[in-house]
Amino acid sequence: MHFYILLVLFFGALLANKLAAVSSDFPCMHSNRTDAYNKFLYKHVNLDAPQSLDQNQWQAFITKMNTCDRPVQSFIPYNQKQPVDEICSPSGGKTFNNQSDLCVSKQEFTFTTVYVDKNCTVKRVIPEKKYLLLACNEIQDHCLPVHFEPNKNNSGPDNNMPDCKNPNSQNQANSVHLHLSLLTLSLLSTTTAYFM
CATH class of the missing domain: 1.10.287 (Helix Hairpins)
Structure with missing residues:
Protein backbone atom coordinates (compact mmCIF):
# COMPACT_ATOMS: atom_id res chain seq x y z
CA MET A 1 0.00 0.00 0.00
CA PRO A 27 6.08 32.02 -27.15
CA CYS A 28 2.95 33.58 -25.70
CA MET A 29 2.22 30.91 -23.11
CA HIS A 30 0.18 32.10 -20.13
CA SER A 31 2.11 33.60 -17.21
CA ASN A 32 0.95 34.69 -13.78
CA ARG A 33 3.86 37.15 -13.54
CA THR A 34 1.76 40.21 -14.29
CA ASP A 35 4.64 42.58 -13.47
CA ALA A 36 7.06 40.96 -15.96
CA TYR A 37 6.10 43.26 -18.85
CA ASN A 38 6.52 46.43 -16.76
CA LYS A 39 9.91 45.18 -15.54
CA PHE A 40 10.92 44.57 -19.16
CA LEU A 41 9.91 48.12 -20.10
CA TYR A 42 11.77 49.56 -17.10
CA LYS A 43 14.96 47.67 -18.02
CA HIS A 44 14.89 48.04 -21.81
CA VAL A 45 12.30 50.56 -23.14
CA ASN A 46 12.53 53.27 -20.51
CA LEU A 47 11.04 56.70 -21.20
CA ASP A 48 13.81 58.36 -19.15
CA ALA A 49 16.74 56.72 -20.99
CA PRO A 50 19.16 59.19 -22.59
CA GLN A 51 18.78 59.74 -26.33
CA SER A 52 22.48 60.40 -26.83
CA LEU A 53 25.64 58.32 -26.45
CA ASP A 54 26.99 60.69 -23.78
CA GLN A 55 28.64 58.52 -21.13
CA ASN A 56 27.92 61.02 -18.33
CA GLN A 57 24.18 61.01 -19.07
CA TRP A 58 24.15 57.21 -19.09
CA GLN A 59 26.12 57.13 -15.84
CA ALA A 60 23.50 59.31 -14.13
CA PHE A 61 20.67 57.24 -15.60
CA ILE A 62 22.13 53.84 -14.59
CA THR A 63 22.85 55.13 -11.08
CA LYS A 64 19.31 56.52 -10.76
CA MET A 65 17.81 53.22 -12.00
CA ASN A 66 19.96 51.28 -9.52
CA THR A 67 20.83 48.59 -12.07
CA CYS A 68 24.55 48.47 -11.38
CA ASP A 69 24.38 44.68 -10.94
CA ARG A 70 23.80 44.23 -14.70
CA PRO A 71 27.14 44.51 -16.56
CA VAL A 72 25.54 44.74 -20.02
CA GLN A 73 22.31 46.70 -20.45
CA SER A 74 20.47 47.40 -23.69
CA PHE A 75 17.94 50.19 -24.19
CA ILE A 76 15.54 50.61 -27.10
CA PRO A 77 14.21 54.15 -27.71
CA TYR A 78 10.83 54.64 -26.05
CA ASN A 79 9.29 55.79 -29.33
CA GLN A 80 9.81 52.19 -30.53
CA LYS A 81 7.63 50.69 -27.76
CA GLN A 82 4.77 49.72 -30.09
CA PRO A 83 6.98 47.97 -32.70
CA VAL A 84 8.81 46.20 -29.83
CA ASP A 85 5.49 44.96 -28.43
CA GLU A 86 4.55 43.75 -31.92
CA ILE A 87 7.55 41.39 -31.97
CA CYS A 88 5.37 39.13 -29.81
CA SER A 89 2.69 39.01 -32.53
CA PRO A 90 2.37 37.58 -36.04
CA SER A 91 2.87 41.05 -37.55
CA GLY A 92 6.25 41.70 -35.93
CA GLY A 93 7.97 38.46 -34.94
CA LYS A 94 8.80 34.88 -35.79
CA THR A 95 9.33 32.03 -33.35
CA PHE A 96 13.11 31.83 -32.86
CA ASN A 97 13.45 28.06 -32.61
CA ASN A 98 11.29 25.03 -31.93
CA GLN A 99 12.02 24.73 -28.19
CA SER A 100 11.99 28.31 -27.03
CA ASP A 101 9.72 31.07 -25.81
CA LEU A 102 11.79 33.53 -27.86
CA CYS A 103 10.53 35.60 -30.75
CA VAL A 104 12.87 37.29 -33.22
CA SER A 105 11.88 40.59 -34.77
CA LYS A 106 11.10 40.71 -38.48
CA GLN A 107 13.09 43.94 -38.75
CA GLU A 108 16.29 45.27 -37.22
CA PHE A 109 16.08 47.81 -34.41
CA THR A 110 18.51 50.54 -33.40
CA PHE A 111 19.29 50.56 -29.68
CA THR A 112 21.99 51.49 -27.18
CA THR A 113 24.07 49.02 -25.19
CA VAL A 114 25.75 50.21 -22.00
CA TYR A 115 28.64 48.37 -20.32
CA VAL A 116 28.91 48.83 -16.55
CA ASP A 117 31.75 47.59 -14.32
CA LYS A 118 31.37 46.13 -10.82
CA ASN A 119 31.91 49.59 -9.29
CA CYS A 120 28.83 50.86 -11.18
CA THR A 121 30.95 52.89 -13.58
CA VAL A 122 29.74 53.11 -17.17
CA LYS A 123 32.70 52.00 -19.29
CA ARG A 124 31.21 52.04 -22.78
CA VAL A 125 28.09 53.20 -24.58
CA ILE A 126 27.64 51.84 -28.08
CA PRO A 127 24.90 52.12 -30.70
CA GLU A 128 23.70 48.84 -32.20
CA LYS A 129 21.39 47.78 -35.00
CA LYS A 130 20.21 44.17 -34.76
CA TYR A 131 17.25 41.85 -34.85
CA LEU A 132 15.77 41.68 -31.36
CA LEU A 133 15.32 38.39 -29.48
CA LEU A 134 12.55 38.69 -26.89
CA ALA A 135 10.92 36.17 -24.58
CA CYS A 136 7.16 36.63 -24.88
CA ASN A 137 4.47 35.56 -22.40
CA GLU A 138 0.71 35.93 -22.37
CA ILE A 139 -0.15 38.33 -19.57
CA GLN A 140 -3.78 39.26 -19.00
CA ASP A 141 -4.79 38.05 -22.49
CA HIS A 142 -1.99 39.91 -24.31
CA CYS A 143 1.25 38.45 -25.63
CA LEU A 144 3.96 40.82 -24.38
CA PRO A 145 7.76 40.91 -24.14
CA VAL A 146 9.16 39.95 -20.74
CA HIS A 147 12.88 39.40 -21.41
CA PHE A 148 15.56 40.81 -23.72
CA GLU A 149 17.98 38.14 -24.95
CA PRO A 150 21.31 39.28 -26.46
CA ASN A 151 21.55 38.45 -30.17
CA LYS A 152 25.33 38.15 -30.52
CA ASN A 153 25.23 36.76 -34.08
CA ASN A 154 22.41 39.08 -35.18
CA SER A 155 20.30 36.06 -36.15
CA GLY A 156 17.31 37.16 -38.16
CA PRO A 157 13.91 35.55 -38.61
CA ASP A 158 13.57 32.18 -40.34
CA ASN A 159 10.60 32.33 -42.71
CA ASN A 160 10.07 28.59 -42.21
CA MET A 161 9.32 29.15 -38.53
CA PRO A 162 5.81 30.05 -37.38
CA ASP A 163 4.87 33.59 -36.49
CA CYS A 164 4.84 34.45 -32.82
CA LYS A 165 1.62 33.42 -31.10
CA ASN A 166 1.12 30.74 -33.71
Missing part, protein backbone atom coordinates in the same frame (compact mmCIF):
# COMPACT_ATOMS: atom_id res chain seq x y z
CA HIS A 2 2.83 2.43 0.87
CA PHE A 3 4.55 1.52 -2.37
CA TYR A 4 1.42 2.49 -4.31
CA ILE A 5 1.22 5.85 -2.53
CA LEU A 6 4.89 6.54 -3.27
CA LEU A 7 4.36 5.56 -6.89
CA VAL A 8 1.42 7.97 -7.25
CA LEU A 9 3.38 10.77 -5.57
CA PHE A 10 6.38 10.12 -7.81
CA PHE A 11 4.30 10.28 -10.99
CA GLY A 12 2.45 13.33 -9.69
CA ALA A 13 5.77 15.14 -9.15
CA LEU A 14 7.00 14.01 -12.56
CA LEU A 15 3.88 15.36 -14.23
CA ALA A 16 4.11 18.65 -12.34
CA ASN A 17 7.68 19.08 -13.60
CA LYS A 18 6.56 18.27 -17.13
CA LEU A 19 3.78 20.86 -16.92
CA ALA A 20 6.24 23.47 -15.67
CA ALA A 21 8.64 22.70 -18.52
CA VAL A 22 5.92 22.83 -21.17
CA SER A 23 4.72 26.25 -20.05
CA SER A 24 7.77 27.99 -21.52
CA ASP A 25 8.33 25.86 -24.64
CA PHE A 26 6.44 28.26 -26.89
CA PRO A 167 -2.23 29.08 -32.96
CA ASN A 168 -0.83 25.61 -33.75
CA SER A 169 1.92 25.94 -31.16
CA GLN A 170 -0.52 27.35 -28.63
CA ASN A 171 -3.02 24.55 -29.27
CA GLN A 172 -0.30 21.90 -29.11
CA ALA A 173 0.96 23.20 -25.77
CA ASN A 174 -2.58 23.53 -24.40
CA SER A 175 -3.32 19.96 -25.53
CA VAL A 176 -0.27 18.66 -23.65
CA HIS A 177 -1.40 20.56 -20.53
CA LEU A 178 -4.88 19.08 -20.80
CA HIS A 179 -3.65 15.50 -21.27
CA LEU A 180 -1.19 15.74 -18.38
CA SER A 181 -3.84 17.29 -16.15
CA LEU A 182 -6.31 14.51 -16.97
CA LEU A 183 -3.68 11.86 -16.29
CA THR A 184 -2.88 13.44 -12.92
CA LEU A 185 -6.57 13.59 -12.06
CA SER A 186 -6.95 9.90 -13.01
CA LEU A 187 -4.07 8.88 -10.78
CA LEU A 188 -5.43 10.85 -7.86
CA SER A 189 -8.95 9.43 -8.36
CA THR A 190 -7.58 5.90 -8.46
CA THR A 191 -5.63 6.50 -5.27
CA THR A 192 -8.67 7.93 -3.51
CA ALA A 193 -10.87 5.02 -4.63
CA TYR A 194 -8.24 2.52 -3.50
CA PHE A 195 -8.20 3.85 0.07
CA MET A 196 -11.97 4.22 0.48
Whole structure:
Protein backbone atom coordinates (compact mmCIF):
# COMPACT_ATOMS: atom_id res chain seq x y z
CA MET A 1 0.00 0.00 0.00
CA HIS A 2 2.83 2.43 0.87
CA PHE A 3 4.55 1.52 -2.37
CA TYR A 4 1.42 2.49 -4.31
CA ILE A 5 1.22 5.85 -2.53
CA LEU A 6 4.89 6.54 -3.27
CA LEU A 7 4.36 5.56 -6.89
CA VAL A 8 1.42 7.97 -7.25
CA LEU A 9 3.38 10.77 -5.57
CA PHE A 10 6.38 10.12 -7.81
CA PHE A 11 4.30 10.28 -10.99
CA GLY A 12 2.45 13.33 -9.69
CA ALA A 13 5.77 15.14 -9.15
CA LEU A 14 7.00 14.01 -12.56
CA LEU A 15 3.88 15.36 -14.23
CA ALA A 16 4.11 18.65 -12.34
CA ASN A 17 7.68 19.08 -13.60
CA LYS A 18 6.56 18.27 -17.13
CA LEU A 19 3.78 20.86 -16.92
CA ALA A 20 6.24 23.47 -15.67
CA ALA A 21 8.64 22.70 -18.52
CA VAL A 22 5.92 22.83 -21.17
CA SER A 23 4.72 26.25 -20.05
CA SER A 24 7.77 27.99 -21.52
CA ASP A 25 8.33 25.86 -24.64
CA PHE A 26 6.44 28.26 -26.89
CA PRO A 27 6.08 32.02 -27.15
CA CYS A 28 2.95 33.58 -25.70
CA MET A 29 2.22 30.91 -23.11
CA HIS A 30 0.18 32.10 -20.13
CA SER A 31 2.11 33.60 -17.21
CA ASN A 32 0.95 34.69 -13.78
CA ARG A 33 3.86 37.15 -13.54
CA THR A 34 1.76 40.21 -14.29
CA ASP A 35 4.64 42.58 -13.47
CA ALA A 36 7.06 40.96 -15.96
CA TYR A 37 6.10 43.26 -18.85
CA ASN A 38 6.52 46.43 -16.76
CA LYS A 39 9.91 45.18 -15.54
CA PHE A 40 10.92 44.57 -19.16
CA LEU A 41 9.91 48.12 -20.10
CA TYR A 42 11.77 49.56 -17.10
CA LYS A 43 14.96 47.67 -18.02
CA HIS A 44 14.89 48.04 -21.81
CA VAL A 45 12.30 50.56 -23.14
CA ASN A 46 12.53 53.27 -20.51
CA LEU A 47 11.04 56.70 -21.20
CA ASP A 48 13.81 58.36 -19.15
CA ALA A 49 16.74 56.72 -20.99
CA PRO A 50 19.16 59.19 -22.59
CA GLN A 51 18.78 59.74 -26.33
CA SER A 52 22.48 60.40 -26.83
CA LEU A 53 25.64 58.32 -26.45
CA ASP A 54 26.99 60.69 -23.78
CA GLN A 55 28.64 58.52 -21.13
CA ASN A 56 27.92 61.02 -18.33
CA GLN A 57 24.18 61.01 -19.07
CA TRP A 58 24.15 57.21 -19.09
CA GLN A 59 26.12 57.13 -15.84
CA ALA A 60 23.50 59.31 -14.13
CA PHE A 61 20.67 57.24 -15.60
CA ILE A 62 22.13 53.84 -14.59
CA THR A 63 22.85 55.13 -11.08
CA LYS A 64 19.31 56.52 -10.76
CA MET A 65 17.81 53.22 -12.00
CA ASN A 66 19.96 51.28 -9.52
CA THR A 67 20.83 48.59 -12.07
CA CYS A 68 24.55 48.47 -11.38
CA ASP A 69 24.38 44.68 -10.94
CA ARG A 70 23.80 44.23 -14.70
CA PRO A 71 27.14 44.51 -16.56
CA VAL A 72 25.54 44.74 -20.02
CA GLN A 73 22.31 46.70 -20.45
CA SER A 74 20.47 47.40 -23.69
CA PHE A 75 17.94 50.19 -24.19
CA ILE A 76 15.54 50.61 -27.10
CA PRO A 77 14.21 54.15 -27.71
CA TYR A 78 10.83 54.64 -26.05
CA ASN A 79 9.29 55.79 -29.33
CA GLN A 80 9.81 52.19 -30.53
CA LYS A 81 7.63 50.69 -27.76
CA GLN A 82 4.77 49.72 -30.09
CA PRO A 83 6.98 47.97 -32.70
CA VAL A 84 8.81 46.20 -29.83
CA ASP A 85 5.49 44.96 -28.43
CA GLU A 86 4.55 43.75 -31.92
CA ILE A 87 7.55 41.39 -31.97
CA CYS A 88 5.37 39.13 -29.81
CA SER A 89 2.69 39.01 -32.53
CA PRO A 90 2.37 37.58 -36.04
CA SER A 91 2.87 41.05 -37.55
CA GLY A 92 6.25 41.70 -35.93
CA GLY A 93 7.97 38.46 -34.94
CA LYS A 94 8.80 34.88 -35.79
CA THR A 95 9.33 32.03 -33.35
CA PHE A 96 13.11 31.83 -32.86
CA ASN A 97 13.45 28.06 -32.61
CA ASN A 98 11.29 25.03 -31.93
CA GLN A 99 12.02 24.73 -28.19
CA SER A 100 11.99 28.31 -27.03
CA ASP A 101 9.72 31.07 -25.81
CA LEU A 102 11.79 33.53 -27.86
CA CYS A 103 10.53 35.60 -30.75
CA VAL A 104 12.87 37.29 -33.22
CA SER A 105 11.88 40.59 -34.77
CA LYS A 106 11.10 40.71 -38.48
CA GLN A 107 13.09 43.94 -38.75
CA GLU A 108 16.29 45.27 -37.22
CA PHE A 109 16.08 47.81 -34.41
CA THR A 110 18.51 50.54 -33.40
CA PHE A 111 19.29 50.56 -29.68
CA THR A 112 21.99 51.49 -27.18
CA THR A 113 24.07 49.02 -25.19
CA VAL A 114 25.75 50.21 -22.00
CA TYR A 115 28.64 48.37 -20.32
CA VAL A 116 28.91 48.83 -16.55
CA ASP A 117 31.75 47.59 -14.32
CA LYS A 118 31.37 46.13 -10.82
CA ASN A 119 31.91 49.59 -9.29
CA CYS A 120 28.83 50.86 -11.18
CA THR A 121 30.95 52.89 -13.58
CA VAL A 122 29.74 53.11 -17.17
CA LYS A 123 32.70 52.00 -19.29
CA ARG A 124 31.21 52.04 -22.78
CA VAL A 125 28.09 53.20 -24.58
CA ILE A 126 27.64 51.84 -28.08
CA PRO A 127 24.90 52.12 -30.70
CA GLU A 128 23.70 48.84 -32.20
CA LYS A 129 21.39 47.78 -35.00
CA LYS A 130 20.21 44.17 -34.76
CA TYR A 131 17.25 41.85 -34.85
CA LEU A 132 15.77 41.68 -31.36
CA LEU A 133 15.32 38.39 -29.48
CA LEU A 134 12.55 38.69 -26.89
CA ALA A 135 10.92 36.17 -24.58
CA CYS A 136 7.16 36.63 -24.88
CA ASN A 137 4.47 35.56 -22.40
CA GLU A 138 0.71 35.93 -22.37
CA ILE A 139 -0.15 38.33 -19.57
CA GLN A 140 -3.78 39.26 -19.00
CA ASP A 141 -4.79 38.05 -22.49
CA HIS A 142 -1.99 39.91 -24.31
CA CYS A 143 1.25 38.45 -25.63
CA LEU A 144 3.96 40.82 -24.38
CA PRO A 145 7.76 40.91 -24.14
CA VAL A 146 9.16 39.95 -20.74
CA HIS A 147 12.88 39.40 -21.41
CA PHE A 148 15.56 40.81 -23.72
CA GLU A 149 17.98 38.14 -24.95
CA PRO A 150 21.31 39.28 -26.46
CA ASN A 151 21.55 38.45 -30.17
CA LYS A 152 25.33 38.15 -30.52
CA ASN A 153 25.23 36.76 -34.08
CA ASN A 154 22.41 39.08 -35.18
CA SER A 155 20.30 36.06 -36.15
CA GLY A 156 17.31 37.16 -38.16
CA PRO A 157 13.91 35.55 -38.61
CA ASP A 158 13.57 32.18 -40.34
CA ASN A 159 10.60 32.33 -42.71
CA ASN A 160 10.07 28.59 -42.21
CA MET A 161 9.32 29.15 -38.53
CA PRO A 162 5.81 30.05 -37.38
CA ASP A 163 4.87 33.59 -36.49
CA CYS A 164 4.84 34.45 -32.82
CA LYS A 165 1.62 33.42 -31.10
CA ASN A 166 1.12 30.74 -33.71
CA PRO A 167 -2.23 29.08 -32.96
CA ASN A 168 -0.83 25.61 -33.75
CA SER A 169 1.92 25.94 -31.16
CA GLN A 170 -0.52 27.35 -28.63
CA ASN A 171 -3.02 24.55 -29.27
CA GLN A 172 -0.30 21.90 -29.11
CA ALA A 173 0.96 23.20 -25.77
CA ASN A 174 -2.58 23.53 -24.40
CA SER A 175 -3.32 19.96 -25.53
CA VAL A 176 -0.27 18.66 -23.65
CA HIS A 177 -1.40 20.56 -20.53
CA LEU A 178 -4.88 19.08 -20.80
CA HIS A 179 -3.65 15.50 -21.27
CA LEU A 180 -1.19 15.74 -18.38
CA SER A 181 -3.84 17.29 -16.15
CA LEU A 182 -6.31 14.51 -16.97
CA LEU A 183 -3.68 11.86 -16.29
CA THR A 184 -2.88 13.44 -12.92
CA LEU A 185 -6.57 13.59 -12.06
CA SER A 186 -6.95 9.90 -13.01
CA LEU A 187 -4.07 8.88 -10.78
CA LEU A 188 -5.43 10.85 -7.86
CA SER A 189 -8.95 9.43 -8.36
CA THR A 190 -7.58 5.90 -8.46
CA THR A 191 -5.63 6.50 -5.27
CA THR A 192 -8.67 7.93 -3.51
CA ALA A 193 -10.87 5.02 -4.63
CA TYR A 194 -8.24 2.52 -3.50
CA PHE A 195 -8.20 3.85 0.07
CA MET A 196 -11.97 4.22 0.48
